[in-house]
Amino acid sequence: MVAVARRSGLSVRLKLTLSYTGFLMLAGVLLIGAAGFFLVSQGWLQTNEEGAWRRTPGTDMVRGFAPMAAGVMVFLLVFGLLGGWFLAGRMLAPLTRITDATRMATTGSLSHRIRLPGRQDEFRELADAFDTMLERLEAHLAEQRRFAANASHELRTPLAVSKTLIDVARTDPDHDSAEIIDRLHTVNTRAIDLTEALLLLSRADQRSFTPEHVDLSLMAEEATETLLPLAEKRGVTLETSGDITPTTGSQALLLQLATNLVHNAIVHNLPAHGTVWVTTGLGTRTVTLTVENTGDLVSPELAATLTEPFQRGAERLHTDHAGLGLGLAIVKTITNAHDGTLTLTPRPEGGLRVTVELPRGAGPGA
Secondary structure, X not given: OOOOOOOOOOOHHHHHHHXXXXXXXXXXXXXXXXXXXXXXXXXXXXXXXXXXXXXXXXXXHXXXXXXXXXXXXXXXXXXXXXXXXXXXHHHHHHHHHXXXXXXXXXXXOOOOOOOOOOOOOHHHHHHHHHXXXXXXXXXXXXXXXXXXXHHHHHHHHHHHHHHHHHHHHHHOOOOXXXXXHHHHHHHHHHHHHHHHHHHHHHHHHOOOOOOEEEEHHHHHHHHHXXXXXXXXXXXXXXXXXXXXXXXXXXXXXXXXHXXXXXXXXXXXXXXXXXXXXXXXXXXXXXXXXXXXXXXXXXXXXXXXXXXXXXXXXXXXXOOOOOXXXXXXXXXXXXXXXXXXXXXXXXXXOOOEEEEEEEEOOOOOOO
């Protein structure tokens, strides 16, 4: 970060003090001027035909008015400076706490909070907004650290396996090279898929896409058609229904979202005769895509963790298609990038219901 060179100036507290004093002095001048005008209007101080001041009854009182007025002005000046400095300090005390918290945040400390006491006012709103920002930054940083650690672990595994296979081929020339090549191809394919998934996750998280009009129902239909051979291979029936669902966003990312949901529903299903329901809905302000599948019972606690990166669930790690553990994490990131909401609900009879709700866009019926 580049620091901008600035000339030193008066502090805000001093500016407020001078402002208070200036306002008080102006009020004093106006008050004294009004008192002098009152004395003149009452005939206590008058002029003759030549314009010279002449004494009238009460002139002695007027002659003592000027020193008294000067004394009052001096008092107001001293009182305004001292009182203004004190009041400005009291008013700016919350800002000092916010500034100290900001300095701590710049050093990387995000665990502290301002928690400004008192009733709701502008400073309280600023402090609460800053506390909310710190909380989100801390949560985001912790999530990024977990993600980096998990990504390093996931990428290290295929690299370690590849190194082992290469060492075997080097030290054992009589070993079946075709088998080693097949296993290397499988491991490298998984590493490539994982890398591409990480890049997609990063691109979606940064919202680096140009918004366009998208029909979410077409994305769901295309994803279903693409994954139909996989469903038939695993004995899963795909059922689709719903309305035209116009929204705004990235067509490529929303297609990836639908594909991940349908693929996840197919893979994590019953061993045979499973079903996946893909439904789109059109609301007043939102559109929805719901993917529901049969399968094993999923606890609410497990469902709440499935959108975390590399979280597959204990029951799912032992299937023949454990996956990368990024499918629902990518869905969550794409949903957030489109200002939507993602809801995972376990089905009482087994399986999972995943609902994506996005803002409604312009289109037929909009």
